[in-house]
Amino acid sequence: MEISQSLLNVENLSVSYGNFEAVKNISFSVLPGEIFGLLGPNGAGKTSTLSAIEGLVRFSSGTIIVDGYDVIKNPLHARAAMGVQLQSTTFQPELNVVQILQLFSGIYGVPLDKNGLNRILKEIQLEDAVHRRFAQLSGGQQQRLSLVISTIHHPRLVMLDEPTTGLDPQSRRQLWERIEAIRKSGHAVLLTTHSMEEAEAICDRIAIVDHGKIITIDEPQALIEKHRNDPEVIAVSRRGKITLEDVFIALTGREVRA
Numbered sequence: 001m002e003i004s005q006s007l008l009n010v011e012n013l014s015v016s017y018g019n020f021e022a023v024k025n026i027s028f029s030v031l032p033g034e035i036f037g038l039l040g041p042n043g044a045g046k047t048s049t050l051s052a053i054e055g056l057v058r059f060s061s062g063t064i065i066v067d068g069y070d071v072i073k074n075p076l077h078a079r080a081a082m083g084v085q086l087q088s089t090t091f092q093p094e095l096n097v098v099q100i101l102q103l104f105s106g107i108y109g110v111p112l113d114k115n116g117l118n119r120i121l122k123e124i125q126l127e128d129a130v131h132r133r134f135a136q137l138s139g140g141q142q143q144r145l146s147l148v149i150s151t152i153h154h155p156r157l158v159m160l161d162e163p164t165t166g167l168d169p170q171s172r173r174q175l176w177e178r179i180e181a182i183r184k185s186g187h188a189v190l191l192t193t194h195s196m197e198e199a200e201a202i203c204d205r206i207a208i209v210d211h212g213k214i215i216t217i218d219e220p221q222a223l224i225e226k227h228r229n230d231p232e233v234i235a236v237s238r239r240g241k242i243t244l245e246d247v248f249i250a251l252t253g254r255e256v257r258a
């Protein structure tokens, strides 16, 4: 895969916390118009990988190129090209929906007049919740607001850490549609998820990560086809149907992580 074609190119990335190596020499690329999922058991190194790309943790070795910019040599350009989903703790608790949108449009240098503000509020269906603070919103409303903020500057690469965890099916579908709209615009999405259903539904390719290493990278359906006759996959399957979760469990093992 040509590096120049990729919106994100991660090459031989390692991340350590003291003596503990959480990410071990991983490489992958994300293309324009692609939704790429990082899947892995708890503690596999997914968030550490995202954090390294986002510039939140220092990595011990490797290179990360975002939209052609090396995150170490050109951090400002690289950061301008990415949108990062913010966790609720990042929002000032005393600010309401409108104030949060105004704050982040200011931070990103994106002009937001009254019409623009109303358009966004309508788009994320928060017109009736403008005066609520973040903590007073439902999980679905919080995620819609977080996603719109992470894309307010139209970044070419959007990174989402477990964007739909805890959402009801309606809210999850709506988020999926918004994520798919990012893909449609030719931008790329890198997300982490524990939902195999989500990976199958929206990811073009997935990387299965375990113990800091990438076990495999493929299209979800291709991965199922490739492994459907593996004895370990058949052994963990239920009701005679082979799913992505069966392949995932067979590849990463049945034991629960600490």
Ligand SMILES: Nc1ncnc2c1ncn2[C@@H]1O[C@H](COP(=O)(O)OP(=O)(O)OP(=O)(O)O)[C@@H](O)[C@H]1O
Binding pocket: 017, 020, 022, 040, 041, 042, 043, 044, 045, 046, 047, 048, 049
């Ligand atoms: N700041 C830190 N200091 C020390 N160890 C850390 C730190 N952050 C993460 N780790 C460890 O690194 C490993 C990878 O953690 P990471 O959060 O990247 O995993 P993950 O795949 O995102 O897991 P989860 O699915 O549970 O969110 C884990 O063993 C974790 O305990």
